[in-house]
Amino acid sequence: MPDATGLELIAQELRETGHGVLDTLFFRDRASIVVDPADIRSALAHLRGRGYAFLASVHGVDYHPVEPRLGVLYELLDMTRVDRLTVKLRVASQAPEVESVTPDWPTANHQEREIYDMFGVVFRGHPDLRRILMPEDYEGHPQRRDFPIGGEPVIFTHNDLARNDPAAREGVRG
């Protein structure tokens, strides 16, 4: 992990190269940088040049009810110095859109699809942005904090029958 000073130096360097750095956090010996969503792709490309060449994970967070609500976190790893850095960004829940990093980091492909599926963040420039874990015709983004738990109908044929056919519905109830 970079220490607190190292983190500030990286942030300074990003600022000087024209990237919007909104915040730096040093928490439990873990360094993270909050960047402007508009600069994410070039910021990650810059950090790759500094040695953070492995994108370990991309995942989403919902900071409900604080706006901008949706967060996307990129866990970078420098395999030679064994150093980790988290890059974070926040987008508003109304029309959340971020540039996809899949063209630079092929590993982000499935993970960005998962964030799109679970949180509804749209990744601009993603080669194949579809739902990945939920059914394709599913409505809503279940990992959002305001998405209700429970009440999900189980997709079995007899449920379908019960919905369409009153006689069968009686049978199910009886």
Add this chain to the structure above:
Amino acid sequence: MSPEEPTAGAAATLSAYRRREESITLAPLHEPLPASAGADEASHELLTLNMGPHHPATHGVLRLLVTLQGEVVREIKPIIGYVHTGIEKTAEDKSYWKVIPVVERMDYLAYYFNSMAYIGAVETLLEVTVPARAQYLRVIHMELNRIMSHLVWLGTSALDLGAISMFWYCFRERETILDLFEYSSGQRMHTRYFQVGGVIEDIPAGWAQKLRRFIKLMPTRAEQYGDLLNRNEIVLQRLRGTCPLDAASLLALGVTGPLLRAAGTPWDLRKAAPYCRYEDFHFKIPVGTVGDNYDRYAVRLAEIHESVKIIEQALDGLPEGPHITEDRKVALPPRHELATSMEALIHHFKLVTEGFRVPPGEVYFPIESPRGELGCFVRSDGSSKPARVHMRDPSFVNLQAFSKMAEGSYLADLIATLAMLDPVLGGIDR
């Protein structure tokens, strides 16, 4: 085939179909097929084949849309989500200690690892110190789990290659490990043995002896597996040189674990960024050379030996002391204290009703699971329930490399590659 062909085939001349069949060579096909002479549409027609989701060779509920050109794989599209159960969502509605059993059910062959990644993240947030004995017991159980996971992989993969007896041998040893798990925790699978701050109970009397018998036996067994498979003609033909992928492409696709090590990159979080006192143990990181299916097989088989070494050292050096932290705000007080101490009773009541509160913050805690980097991200908002739990499951990420590995090879090699990829669908779909 045109309907006239059977009658023409009865004559001495070969039918168009037979001629095409005879023209197939077993040369590796990593470049596009040459356009066949004449307007023979059938030989370069693309066929989309659906494999799964219910298929014994997909090792779970994985569906593959495979585009074939003759017998050569041109494209693979994995379709997942069939066993998605919303565990990450469920975890947000449970207090921290109740999340452990649900996250254990993600990657169902690596339950100790799932709970370790989650617990590690929570312990980092809480800044709780874990006693050395607990860390050693965790290491022993995780390495047993790694052997168990590799045994299931070896048995089922050999089954895919047509060797059924390997399956029985591997499951025989796996059964011994599951007995050990049952002996120490009461459960064969999803044991909930690891707790925030340590492990739930110290190992019972006689457990260490039983484990010693097992670690004495296991290297011999692993060598027997090697004797059966290493120079087996069928195994060599199916695995050697098939579907290799270089380290640079694997790293770009985020692949970690035995698959990356098979391509020659000695990256192992147990060595690179030790957690859980892994720095106390001497072991080697097996690596391959070319990154083909045979290397993937050989690396995992060698890892069984290394895990046995770690268990041996951890058992020899097992420190005395408490098995869980003395911090009563995090760990349950011992049962006998409840009868005499009001304080203990209050702590017990608080822990089992509300649970403990965790300071707000976000932590990503990566560990080395049998399949690669298993990272758990936990966000706390200061309450007694996590605001977000996310597992960076290695199977989910590694699956992206499958298409790159198998493109341009034969359909039969696709099966072997999928077996060597070792995906666990419970972990992929979560």
